[in-house]
Amino acid sequence: MHKLTRQVRFSIMPFLSEDTERSNSLASAPADEGLSVFLELSVELIGEVGPTTGFVVNVTHIEQAIRESVIPMFTERLRTDFRERRPIGLSRVVEFLRLAWDQLADKFGIARLSRLSLKLNPFRELAIESKESAMIYFSQKFDFAAAHKLWNDELPEQRNIEIFGKCANPTGHGHNYTVEITVKRPPSENNFRIGEFERTVNDQLIEVLDHKNLNLDVAEFHKTNPTVENIAVFAWHRLAGKFTGASLHCVTVWETDQTRCSYYG
Numbered sequence: 001m002h003k004l005t006r007q008v009r010f011s012i013m014p015f016l017s018e019d020t021e022r023s024n025s026l027a028s029a030p031a032d033e034g035l036s037v038f039l040e041l042s043v044e045l046i047g048e049v050g051p052t053t054g055f056v057v058n059v060t061h062i063e064q065a066i067r068e069s070v071i072p073m074f075t076e077r078l079r080t081d082f083r084e085r086r087p088i089g090l091s092r093v094v095e096f097l098r099l100a101w102d103q104l105a106d107k108f109g110i111a112r113l114s115r116l117s118l119k120l121n122p123f124r125e126l127a128i129e130s131k132e133s134a135m136i137y138f139s140q141k142f143d144f145a146a147a148h149k150l151w152n153d154e155l156p157e158q159r160n161i162e163i164f165g166k167c168a169n170p171t172g173h174g175h176n177y178t179v180e181i182t183v184k185r186p187p188s189e190n191n192f193r194i195g196e197f198e199r200t201v202n203d204q205l206i207e208v209l210d211h212k213n214l215n216l217d218v219a220e221f222h223k224t225n226p227t228v229e230n231i232a233v234f235a236w237h238r239l240a241g242k243f244t245g246a247s248l249h250c251v252t253v254w255e256t257d258q259t260r261c262s263y264y265g
Contacts, residue, residue, distance in 0.1 A: 003114065005044045006062040011036040012075050014082035030071070037078060040119035041066060043104065047111030057108045069103040090194075093118060093126055094136055094187060101131040137249060138192070139182040142201055144210035147174040148226040172213060178254040179205070179235060183246035191245030204238045228255040232263035240265060 011032040024031070028038060043066065047056040074096055081088050097116050105113050117127035123141040150167040151160050160168045167173065181201055185192050212218060214226035224230055235251045242248075252262040 001046060002049055002056050003044055003046055004056040004059070004062075004111070005042055005115075006059045006066075007040055007042045008063055008066045008071075009038070009040045010067075010071050010074075011038050012078050013037075014079050016079075029067075030075075039074070041070065041100070042115075042117045042119070043113065044115035044117075045108055045111040046114045047108075057111045062108070065104055065107040070100045073099055073103065090126060090136070090138065090192070091187070091190065093120070094128065094133060097126070097128050098131055098133060101128070105131065133187050135184040136187055137182055137184050138194075138197075138246065139180055140194075140198070140201075141178055141180045142206055143176060143178050144206050145174060145176050146209050146212050146214050146226075147172045148214040148221070149173070150225050150227060152225065172215065175255050177209075177231070179231075180250075180252040180254075181205075181235075181239065181248070182250040182252075183243055184249040185246040189245050193244070196244060197246070200242050201239065204242055205235050208238065228253050228259060228261045229263075232261045236263050236265050 009026070009028050010030055011028040012030075013032050013034075013036045032038075043062055045057055045062070049056055077096060077099075078088070080086075081092070086092075097118060100116055101113065104116075115127060115129050117125050117137075119125050125137075125139040127137040127139070129135070129137070148167075149169065149172040150164040152163075155163070181197075183192075183197065208218065209231075214221045214231075216222075218226070218234075220234055221230070232251050232253045235253065236248065239251070240248045248265065250262055250264050252260055254260040
């Protein structure tokens with residue numbers, strides 16, 4: 001079984017009645033002529049690879065379905081909400097995703113639609129994994145800078161160097177880390193506030209790690225190697241049970257843009 005994901009980027013100018021022509025789909029199509037609402041919709045499908053094509057689904061078919069049915073729906077509702085000065089909160093966005101699910105569910109043959117996610121900005125995402133939306137998933141990225149040294153005192157020096165290489169540098173080295181926190185909540189729960197969520201992550205995690213030597217300044221890493229895996233576990237334990245109106249679902253930590261680890265508790 002394979003999971004295939006296609007991302008489609010588009011812009012909506014909410015006070016116009018017509019879209020501009022398509023241009024660069026990598027950036028945005030429909031495009032814009034200035035300030036607009038930029039969105040990125042990701043469609044995840046589950047299915048088997050076809051023996052003739054090598055595809056689960058031809059991604060051009062996924063994009064075509066989104067552009068023909070979903071983007072017009074988003075555009076119409078967003079423009080209506082703007083004209084009527086109606087707030088567009090997370091619950092309203094979930095309504096859009098449910099409607100998109102209806103539009104797409106039967107478009108891909110035997111491949112099954114498994115997840116829809118909407119990137120609200122480059123660091124924030126909202127997702128559902130079924131039309132019924134038994135849970136809503138909200139993700140946001142944060143960053144921190146820290147130094148660490150990877151070393152196991154129970155091993156001889158040469159063995160540490162063999163295992164950890166440059167990361168065993170005696171004076172340590174630094175990373176600009178990115179951490180993505182994903183929480184889940186039922187659609188009926190309206191007590192979740194993004195501002196409170198951000199304050200919790202900053203107070204409980206980022207301030208603890210940012211601009212620190214993890215081995216020396218963070219008690220949990222005095223005897224535990226501050227690998228990306230262990231940092232993800234540390235973040236989970238710092239944040240689990242701390243959110244109002246939502247529960248922690250996943251922590252993902254990027255050590256570099258090539259190395260990341262996700263932890264689900």
